[in-house]
Amino acid sequence: MSRHWTRRSLGALATLALGALVLGGCAKSRDDMLTTTNSLQDQNERLRSELADARRMLAERDGASSEARGLLAEYQAEIQRLEGEIDRRDRALRDMEGRINSMDVAQLDPATDYALAQLASQYPNLLTYDSDKGMLRFNSDLTFDSGSAEVKESAQQTLSRLAQILNASAAQTYVIDIVGHTDNQRISAATAARHPTNLHLSCHRAIAVDNALAGLGVARERMRASGWGEFRPLVPNNANAGTAANRRVEVYLTRSRWDGVQSAGVSEGGIEIDRAAPPARQIDPTK
Numbered sequence: 248m249s250r251h252w253t254r255r256s257l258g259a260l261a262t263l264a265l266g267a268l269v270l271g272g273c274a275k276s277r278d279d280m281l282t283t284t285n286s287l288q289d290q291n292e293r294l295r296s297e298l299a300d301a302r303r304m305l306a307e308r309d310g311a312s313s314e315a316r317g318l319l320a321e322y323q324a325e326i327q328r329l330e331g332e333i334d335r336r337d338r339a340l341r342d343m344e345g346r347i348n349s350m351d352v353a354q355l356d357p358a359t360d361y362a363l364a365q366l367a368s369q370y371p372n373l374l375t376y377d378s379d380k381g382m383l384r385f386n387s388d389l390t391f392d393s394g395s396a397e398v399k400e401s402a403q404q405t406l407s408r409l410a411q412i413l414n415a416s417a418a419q420t421y422v423i424d425i426v427g428h429t430d431n432q433r434i435s436a437a438t439a440a441r442h443p444t445n446l447h448l449s450c451h452r453a454i455a456v457d458n459a460l461a462g463l464g465v466a467r468e469r470m471r472a473s474g475w476g477e478f479r480p481l482v483p484n485n486a487n488a489g490t491a492a493n494r495r496v497e498v499y500l501t502r503s504r505w506d507g508v509q510s511a512g513v514s515e516g517g518i519e520i521d522r523a524a525p526p527a528r529q530i531d532p533t534k
Contacts, residue, residue: 355381355500358417366412370405381421381501383409387429387452387494394438396451398459406456409498410463421500423465427453427474430493431484449474456496 354360360378367376367383375384390402398406412418427449434444442448453472461467477484480493 354378355421356417358415359412359421359500362412362415366405366408369408373402373405381499383498385456385496385498386491387427387496388491390496391452391455394435394442394448396442396448396455398455403459406459407463410460410465413460413465413469413500418500420502421469422502423460423470424499424501425453425456425460425470425472426497426499427451427456427472428479428481428493428495428497429477430480430490431477432489444476446474446476446478449476452496456498 355363355378363376363383364378367374373386373389375386376382377384385402385405390399391397392399413421413423429445429449431445434442434448438448442451450473453474457467457470457472460470477493480490481495482490482492484490484493
């Protein structure tokens with residue numbers, strides 16, 4: 248009896264021990280599984296957060312791209328508008344140039360034309376007259392001393408006769424443009440105090456002729472003085488010496504565009520045009 252109980256007791260203890268071992272192993276496996284599950288959940292949360300961030304950035308980028316596309320479309324529309332405006336103005340300019348080029352060059356009235364031609368024939372060494380351009384050219388070497396802007400006494404008689412022609416009734420409608428020119432010889436040190444450059448000298452000589460004519464009764468509001476210096480030569484300048492043909496003062500006569508009141512402007516295609524009295528002749532100051 249005792250031996251049988253002992254055998255049964257040992258069997259029970261063995262069973263209990265095995266059960267304890269199994270239960271202990273299961274408990275440990277469960278803890279590991281819980282740890283792994285928690286870790287995976289944490290990773291999933293991080294991934295969801297990263298996914299949300301990525302989606303938000305993508306949405307922001309799409310919005311920025313849409314805004315950029317809108318701005319690009321606006322810029323392209325503005326460029327097209329400006330190109331159209333430039334093209335319109337170019338057409339207006341070409342049209343105006345065509346009108347100017349197609350204008351007939353009107354001659355001076357017969358009386359003034361004849362008087363100027365006669366004056367030039369009386370002083371062939373001093374004067375040249377171009378009827379087509381309405382231009383009287385003074386040889387500067389006979390009108391001024393070298394480096395000077397004072398009209399020579401010998402030229403005063405010629406200017407006096409020119410003033411009479413300009414004041415005649417037939418010539419009262421002309422504006423008088425006086426343009427000075429020089430050769431390309433450098434201004435001397437003695438001359439530079441009064442005329443620092445050839446441009447100054449050419450302008451001062453034109454002004455001197457303007458003053459002389461004004462002193463002889465030609466209205467100042469009819470005259471305009473300017474100078475080109477050495478930059479509009481008639482002939483190539485000599486390399487080592489002055490070139491007499493390029494030292495000159497030219498007087499151009501054109502139909503008046505000023506009657507004491509500023510002419511009214513008319514706008515065409517963004518270009519201001521004076522239709523009150525278009526010039527009868529295009530001045531060519533290079534000749």
